[in-house]
Amino acid sequence: MYSVKETFYSLQGEGAHTGRPSIFCRFTGCNLWSGREQDRARAACRFCDTDFVGTDGAGGGKFSDADKLASHLSAFWPDNQSGRYVVFTGGEPLLQLDEALIIACHDAGFEIAIETNGTLPAPQGIDWVCVSPKESLDKLVLRQGDELKLVYPQAANQPCDFESLAFRHFYLQPKEESGQDYRQQCIDYCLQHPRWRLSLQTHKLLGID
Numbered sequence: 001m002y003s004v005k006e007t008f009y010s011l012q013g014e015g016a017h018t019g020r021p022s023i024f025c026r027f028t029g030c031n032l033w034s035g036r037e038q039d040r041a042r043a044a045c046r047f048c049d050t051d052f053v054g055t056d057g058a059g060g061g062k063f064s065d066a067d068k069l070a071s072h073l074s075a076f077w078p079d080n081q082s083g084r085y086v087v088f089t090g091g092e093p094l095l096q097l098d099e100a101l102i103i104a105c106h107d108a109g110f111e112i113a114i115e116t117n118g119t120l121p122a123p124q125g126i127d128w129v130c131v132s133p134k135e136s137l138d139k140l141v142l143r144q145g146d147e148l149k150l151v152y153p154q155a156a157n158q159p160c161d162f163e164s165l166a167f168r169h170f171y172l173q174p175k176e177e178s179g180q181d182y183r184q185q186c187i188d189y190c191l192q193h194p195r196w197r198l199s200l201q202t203h204k205l206l207g208i209d
Helices: 037-042 066-074 099-107 183-192 202-206
Strands: 002-011 021-027 061-063 085-089 111-116 128-131 144-152 166-174 196-198
Touching (some): 002 066, 021 066, 061 066, 066 099, 099 111
Parallel strands (some): 085 111, 111 128, 128 144, 166 196
Antiparallel strands (some): 002 021, 002 061
16 A cells, blocks of 8 residues: 555656756655654654645555555556656655555556655666755665755755765755845855756746755
């Protein structure tokens, strides 16, 4: 059984695939925060801006097996168009994404990406792994992948802590916090440390999902 908060088709707004048409499948649940506001102050990720509670979002629901979910995702892709790409996100997608769903999505012609906090192991076969650390380095399980995207600043996580990890791309993304604008701080860090690139949430800047 897979529990999905929402499914939608849009452009990837962040990181190395910014601008790429993508289906987003947002699973319910997270291992770092319940999603309830009363628990935010005690959560490991207090700056989360995503609703991942329940299955009541657009395109959400419960799916009894991998083939049914893969078929659901296929319905969001434009007819007869190649380049199928699905991003599994959350919450924390690795609480639910498993080998059966990876196989079903590949059989349906999808390239598979995940956006994960990196604290859980990943099954084999994922085509693009983006890790966005919210816990300190010592709690990170996924230490290699395609893209490391660090929300910045975080008191417990400094960019230099992660530079020894085996990722192809390193991004800083400004933290969203009421009354604060961290974009210039991210720009300055990237200019001083050229291994890092700036990632902006362009979907929010453009006013799209």
